[in-house]
Amino acid sequence: MTDPLRRLSPVVRLAPAKLNLTLAVTARRDDGYHTLHSVFVPLTLADRLSLAPVGGHRDTLHVTGLDAGPPADNLVLRALAAARAAVGGSWPGGPGPAPALAARLDKRIPVAAGLAGGSSDAAATVDGALEAWGAELDADARLAVAARLGSDVPFFLAGGPALVEGRGEQVSPLRGLGGSPGILLVTPVIAVPTPDVFAAFDAIRSHGDGAVRMSSAHLAEELRSGLSAANLVARAGVLASANDLLPATALVVPALVPFKRALSRLLQRPIGLSGSGPTLWALYPSEADAAIGADIVRAAMQGGGLTAPGSSEPFICAAAIVGHSQQESEP
Numbered sequence: 407m408t409d410p411l412r413r414l415s416p417v418v419r420l421a422p423a424k425l426n427l428t429l430a431v432t433a434r435r436d437d438g439y440h441t442l443h444s445v446f447v448p449l450t451l452a453d454r455l456s457l458a459p460v461g462g463h464r465d466t467l468h469v470t471g472l473d474a475g476p477p478a479d480n481l482v483l484r485a486l487a488a489a490r491a492a493v494g495g496s497w498p499g500g501p502g503p504a505p506a507l508a509a510r511l512d513k514r515i516p517v518a519a520g521l522a523g524g525s526s527d528a529a530a531t532v533d534g535a536l537e538a539w540g541a542e543l544d545a546d547a548r549l550a551v552a553a554r555l556g557s558d559v560p561f562f563l564a565g566g567p568a569l570v571e572g573r574g575e576q577v578s579p580l581r582g583l584g585g586s587p588g589i590l591l592v593t594p595v596i597a598v599p600t601p602d603v604f605a606a607f608d609a610i611r612s613h614g615d616g617a618v619r620m621s622s623a624h625l626a627e628e629l630r631s632g633l634s635a636a637n638l639v640a641r642a643g644v645l646a647s648a649n650d651l652l653p654a655t656a657l658v659v660p661a662l663v664p665f666k667r668a669l670s671r672l673l674q675r676p677i678g679l680s681g682s683g684p685t686l687w688a689l690y691p692s693e694a695d696a697a698i699g700a701d702i703v704r705a706a707m708q709g710g711g712l713t714a715p716g717s718s719e720p721f722i723c724a725a726a727i728v729g730h731s732q733q734e735s736e737p
């Protein structure tokens with residue numbers, strides 16, 4: 407009898423960060439979660455994940471790069487267990503459970519930053535594990551596994567810009583952008599727990615006032631028919647204020663407000679907040695332009711003209727928005 411592991415090869419996946427170009431909170435659900443209307447875009451900033459079939463019964467995870475906390479708490483291990491449970495005995499070596507995998511994660515997206523790095527790792531894990539095992543799950547089953555792992559996980563199954571609604575499980579791919587606008591990310595090293603931000607949101611109002619919802623619907627419509635990178639950058643001012651969580655995040659971390667203002671003055675650009683933060687962003691025509699912005703921020707910090715809140719230097723990174731679905735291309 408042939409060993410099923412012999413037929414299995416390691417798989418490698420890129421797990422991109424996401425940015426919310428808009429984020430409207432439309433209602434509070436009975437289960438405490440909130441319904442959203444949000445345009446999500448993937449970024450070129452990405453974690454790297456490899457999954458190799460191994461003998462034995464225990465999945466393992468080795469993390470390099472940025473600090474991601476204890477591997478035992480990592481969503482990658484939960485995603486492997488969830489994918490295995492969903493596959494059951496229906497993989498080529500079945501009817502037993504799919505074999506253990508050794509995961510390696512090179513962490514390049516800062517953790518708990520509003521960039522959904524952990525959620526992206528989880529989606530890449532589910533997708534990569536299915537390939538490593540030679541197993542199939544239909545789209546509904548994949549979506550169910552992803553949604554159970556976290557609200558942001560389903561988006562990453564789409565592979566490109568998307569309108570995200572419901573708790574995060576309703577993902578409508580958008581045609582996207584002509585070109586790849588640059589994005590400067592500045593992530594202060596301050597804890598902004600997402601549940602705290604939503605709790606602050608509930609405390610100050612029951613739901614958004616509708617203006618952000620309108621901006622979000624408008625952008626989704628534009629991206630549905632296709633928008634040039636230049637036209638997206640021209641909308642930076644509207645997008646930077648199109649986040650219903652801004653006042654709530656400002657309550658949880660008041661120090662973010664003067665820092666955001668100082669960045670806007672320094673760069674002469676609108677500055678937005680991704681998700682519940684603390685990552686701040688500025689849009690540029692290209693990644694090269696965003697890199698110039700990154701240099702300006704670093705120089706101002708070194709020269710003492712700009713002080714970031716947080717226990718250490720912020721994460722500063724120039725990247726680009728992935729304007730189109732990557733579904734057809736190799737990672």
Ligand code: C5P
Nearest residue numbers: 438439440556557558573574600601604
């Ligand atoms: O689903 P996930 O674990 O990523 O959500 C983290 C927290 O964010 C939830 O506990 C909830 O407080 C809040 N959340 C929410 N509504 C959403 C997504 C997240 O209230 N749609």
